[in-house]
Amino acid sequence: MTAGKWLMGVGACMALATGSVLAAQPTEAQVRELMQVMDVPDQFTVMNKQMAAMMSQQLPCVPASYWQTYIDKNGQEQLIKAMIPAYQHHFTADEVAGLIKFYRSPLGQKLVSEMPATMTEAAQSGQQWGRQRTSDMFSELQKEGKLDAQGRCLGTGSDNPPAASPGGGSGQQ
Template sequence: MAGKWVIGMGLCAALAAGSAWAAQPSEALVRELMQVMNVPGQFTVMNNQMASMMSQQLPCVPATYWQNYIDKSGQEELLTAMIPAYQHHFSSDEVEGLIKFYKSPLGQKLVAQMPATMAEAAQSGQQWGRQRTSDMFADLQKQGKLDGQGRCPGTGGAQGQ
């Protein structure tokens, strides 16, 4: 019964608005937003990070192999795959507002500074995580749940069991 009521209310709201889907941003509008947000530039950063990680994990593969992990074709595929998420979560008016913001001086500063900001924040998060893990291991050792080497006592040395 409740499901029918929700569907009925949704239908009424759609009819009252003319069409609930009319507010959905077009693909072109979402692509414009992605451009002013420098999403393709973020793909380049992601590509470099992926190449570095893969080179470390598979040193037998030349590092240059991974440099095209997200090539032009991959960028287009990723952009296209991301569009429905933006269309689902933002209306046309909201996307237009975001475009206006990202074209503003403050929006452009955000785009320019975000990679460095996120890198610094990630370092802080990693440092915090190492300290938190160390503190929790020390607490578990005090409780006798881990031995001096951070292993479960009496389990043949397996951690975290």
């Protein structure tokens, strides 16, 4: 046996032992099917409505109807096409097949239908936690004499802006 063949054999054994054998990449059709059963197009519609409401507040001079077409059917197709390589990079064909099977199951369908409300509630909880945590930390810094009652650093002049907080403002409630 030549050294080259021996090295190739050792390399193949190492690849098998470490699980680094290249698995088949999912096809574009598989990824599209997964996105369909995950209800990605409807998620884009929800995102578009949220974005349109936000943009209407930020730019009241632009009619809300303008933003409602931001992620139209053409935009959805462009987004899906742009997202496919990420799925192909992170999942094998077998994994995508398993995900499709899961998302078609009753539990998978429940996950799809409940996820928007779950994420909204979780985000609200996270925001509430962040406001309370910031308030607690600001109180602690004030007790330590590092911040004044308005959330400004002490000893550096009165023209300092209040310290920023995740909830906006000075963290005072």
